[in-house]
Amino acid sequence: MKGKNYKFFKSLRFRILIILVIIGIVPSVIIEKGILDSYEDRAVSLRSSTVKTQCDILCNQLVRQNYLEDTSSEVINGEFALLSNVYSGRILIINKDYEIIKDTYDLEKGKTIISQEVIQCFKGESTSQYDRRNNYIEMTVPIQDTETRDIYGVMLISISTNEIVASLDILEQKGFRLLTVIIVLVLIFGYILAGILVKPFARVTKSIEDLTDGYLDENISVRDYTETELITDAFNKMLTRVKSLDDSRQEFVSNVSHELKTPLTSMKVLADSLVGQDNVPIELYQEFMQDITDEIDRENKIITDLLALVKLDKKASDMHIEKMNINDLLELILKRLRPIAAKRNIELILESFRPVNAQVDEVKLTLAISNLVENGIKYNKDNGWVRVSLNADHKYFYVTVADSGMGIPKESIDHIFERFYRVDKSHSTEIGGSGLGLSITRNAIVMHHGAIKVYSEEGEGTTFSVRIPINHIV
Ligand SMILES: Nc1ncnc2c1ncn2[C@@H]1O[C@H](COP(=O)(O)OP(=O)(O)OP(=O)(O)O)[C@@H](O)[C@H]1O
Ligand SMILES: [Mg+2]
Structure with a gap:
């Protein structure tokens, strides 16, 4: 259960939901706060x-009735009482000597008040201050003669804003309720919407699973988004590659079985014909036994070659890299093959343009070059030649194996490196071989991070050229 929850919090659906909630709720909160603030200001x-207007009127009356000299006016005191009642406030009248001559609360009468606001007001400027914490507005209004502009005193009035705060509270509560509704709606719709948005990804997973379970044979395709299209296209590419690998593996297995069966079939035919006849002459026995031995040799060679290939398919860590002289290595290869070449009077020539010392796996490189020279001899005419040359620059060394043989037809050139491929099957019995030699050569060269190319003209000859880095790349 814990794992499932964790998965949900990691999911794209959850992320989309969070984004929607942020987009939906943050602006609502900001708007609510903005509305409340501006309501309060207003x-x-x-x-x-x-x-202020009422105070101005009142101040006029004070001047006209000379209230500052005589505070006994019933009418004006009545107006003070009314005003402070209506606004649940308090009114102080201060004369030129900063003395409080009237206080509607009757608390501070006779005292002196020298505050900044009062001083400012005596200069003719009324002030107004809102104390949000204690919920009141404090104002000062100059008691001024409208004609002479003389200031006789200051009216200081503080009124309560409790009413405004109460309305604000109600508004706030309403806003909070509205916000809760918005949050719930965003959560519900966000959850549904996020589900709809991520559905195509679930479809991709389902398609891949169906394919794995075998309900689907073909490629998958989820074209809802560019992203899903890219994913499925990439997946299909990988699938094609896996299929072609699987095909080539099957082909390889069937080729191996076929190639291994052919010598066995020949042996069986030869042996059967001997067993089926009475009084077989000893010469025939010897001839058939020789044929059987040849077939055993062929079978043996195929198995040896296959094992060599399997070894070459393994990891690069199997390489035994050593710095060695390539001129000597080639010399040795040609020396070993000279007796075979001599049988058909084929000349083996080594051309070394410079001494080359390189980091190579001796066994694998010898195998690779030997196969090329062997082919040069095998697919040559009598009295022909095979020329091996060695050259190098600062990065690579180059070995070419050229022969004066029969050449390779154009249509076969692309296939000669394939396992078991032989150009003319009718030749295969005439000139023995399993068709694995060049695959082994190419694998060995690739393991050295090198490259091999072939140029050939039918009837004229063939040249293989090999390029290998002098310093082995790990
Ligand atoms: N130098 C060459 N001249 C002409 N044809 C060649 C030459 N080298 C290779 N071929 C052709 O390419 C085919 C594949 O060569 P490869 O060396 O892989 O196999 P093979 O020689 O038939 O058998 P193996 O080398 O395993 O004994 C050969 O059967 C041959 O037809
Ligand atoms: Mg060969």
């Missing part, structure tokens, strides 16, 4: 300006 400024 309400406070509206309240201030209403009160």
Whole structure:
């Protein structure tokens, strides 16, 4: 269960859901806060300006009735009481000596007040301050003669904003409820939407699984998104490669079985014909036994070659790299093959353009070059030649094996490196061979990170050229 949860939190669906929630909820919260703030600002400024107008009117009356000299006016005191009642506030009247001559709370009368706001107000500027923490607005209004502009005193009034705060609370609650609804809706729709968005990926997985289980034979295709298209295309490419590998493996197995069976069939035919006859002359026995021995040799060679190939298919770590003189190595190869060449009077020539010392696997390189020279001898005419040359630059050394033989037809050139491939099957009995020699050669060269190329003209001869790095690349 724990694993399943973890999987969900790691899924694309969950990520999309988170993104949708962020996109949906963050703006809603910001908007809610913005609306509440601007409501508060607006309400406070509206309240201030209403009160200010009333204070201005009242101040006019104070000047006209000379209230600052005589605070006993019933009418004005009544107006003060009304104003402070309506706005649940408090009014102080301060005279030129900064003395409080009227306090609607009757607490501070007779005291002196010197605050910054009051001083500023005596200069003719009314002030207004909103104390959000304690929920009140404090204003000062100059008591001024409208004609002479003389300031006789200051009216200091503080009014409560409890009402505004109460409305704000209600609005906030409503906003919170709305926000909760939005969150729930975003979660539900986000979950569904994320599910729809990631569905094509689930389809890709399902297609691959169906293919693995064998319900599908062909390529898969999920074209909903460019991404899924790319994934399925890449998968199909891999599938084609796996199929072709599988085909070539099957072909190889059937070729091996066939090649191994051919000598056995010949032996069986030869042996059967001896067993089936009475009084077989000793000469016939000897001749058939010689044929059987030849077939055993052939079988043996195929198995040896196959084993060599299998070894070459293994990892590069099987390489035994040593620095050695390539001129000597080629000399030795030609020396070993000279007796075979001599049988058909074929000349083996070695041309060394410079001494070459390189890091190679002696056994594998010898095998590779020997196969080429052997072919040069085998597919040659009597009295012909095989020329091996060695050259090098600062990075690679080059070996070419050229012969004066029968050449390779154009249509066969691309196939000669394939396992068991032989150019003319009718030749195969005449000139023995299993068709594995060149595969072994190429594998050995590839393991040295080298390359092999072939040029051939039918009836004229063939040249194989090999390029191998002087310093082995690990
Ligand atoms: N120098 C060459 N001249 C002409 N044909 C060649 C030459 N080298 C190779 N071929 C052709 O390529 C085929 C494949 O060569 P490869 O060496 O792989 O096999 P093989 O010689 O038939 O058998 P093996 O080398 O295993 O005994 C040969 O059967 C031959 O037809
Ligand atoms: Mg060969």
